[in-house]
Amino acid sequence: MKIGVIGTGNMGRILTEAFIDGGTVLPEDLMITNRTLAKALPLQEVYSGLNVGVDAKAVAEHSDLIFICVKPHDVYHVISSIQNQLTHDKCVVSITSPISIKQLESIVPCSAARAIPSITNRALAGVSLLSYGDRCNEKWKVNLKALFASISAPVEIEENITRVASDIVSCGPAFYSYLTQRFITAAVNETEIDQETATKLAGEMLIGLGELLRKGYYTLPTLQEKVCVKGGITGEGIKVLESELGDVFEQVFKATHAKFADDLDLMKKQYTF
Template sequence: MNIGLIGTGNMGRILIEAFIESKAVQPANMIVTNRTIEKAYDIQAQHPSVKVAQNAKEVVQHSNIIFLCVKPLDIHPLLIQLKNDLQFAQCIVSITSPISVEQLESVVNCQVARIIPSITNRALAGVSLFTYGESCSRDYQQVLYELFSAISHPVLIDHSITRIASDIVSCGPAFLSFLLQKFVSAAVSETNISKEKAIELASQMVIGMGKLLEKEIFTLPTLQEKVCVKGGVTGEGIKVLEAELGNLFEHVFQQTHAKYYEDIEKVGQQFNI
């Protein structure tokens, strides 16, 4: 089965490299293109068996599954451009959250799915969020599930929780990275520890914490409970976090949802939905 990717930006490239590293897709079965074609050739330079198409139509002509790794407002014009070339035996997969499978199906007559990946998939870890269109056959559902099982933990979601699920899975690494950098900066400013040493310690702490959760040795609540000994230093730190965090994450999600609904409105105007 041939896998096509239209768009080789950050997430498109992550998928390409994860599929190849996991051996879920052989490089020779992959065809890619990008608006700036040099970016596609950069991938081919690292993986010579990957084929480079000069345009999106060429990708469609040689692929069974086509991943649309472009910006939300570029999806509709791309579908209009490709609709006469797509066959029902093919499946397109959008990786962007504001566009629903129903909107995709309103334009094209092929099978469709939406799969929202995460940067963590590059480490063959983390979650990918699945929503299948009504047109998506059991065979394609199985193929896509197996494909992403090689690089992630696939989770089927309802459209109603798309944004919050994406905030946790896709935006979460950036949010937590920001907080950890603040954590490190405070350690450096308040003590004699070097930035390099603080980053090393914080990074290894996160890796270790992830392994505790992965092995189900602790859950998030029990992990906090085990570390936070009554009357100890950790408890004093928790008191500060409880007092000062307030509604921080509520505000984060309010902001991401506001942007999401803005994008949905713009996309809806394109699809006339």
């Protein structure tokens, strides 16, 4: 199977690196391109044998499975430019949430799917979100699930939870990175610990927390119970969090969904759905 990646920005690059490092895709079976071609060439220096196409048409011609990794408002134009290369047996995959799988399927003559990755996939970890078009060949469903299983835990989702699932899986690492950075900064400001030590401790704590959850030793509630001993120091900290956080996370989801609604309105101008 030949795989193509059109767009080597943050997520296009991460997918390229993860697919190869995951061991299921050989560099020579992968072709990438970017509107500014110079941004794709550095990957070829890292992975010997990786192909760089001169444009999107070259990638689509060469590939059986084609990932469109560009901004939402550019997806329609990219797909329009490669229509002649999209034979019935191929599959086009969008990685952006504002474009529904029905909208994508309405403009391609082949199988269509959506795969929303996470930056955690670069470490061959985390979750990827999969959705398939009504005409998507069963072969491609199997192939996509296997491909993403090599770099993540793939989860098939319905259209109605696309945004919130993306908030948790794809935006979540940025949200929690921000919270952790604030946690570190507060420690440095309020105590004698230095930035480097606080950052190392916080990073290793997060890795350990992830392992506890991954291995199933605790759930989030039972973990809190184990650490938060009645009358102890952790409990005092939890009281502050309960008091100060309020509905901050509810507001986060309201904000992301409001922006998503704006994006959906823009996409309706390009698609028939």
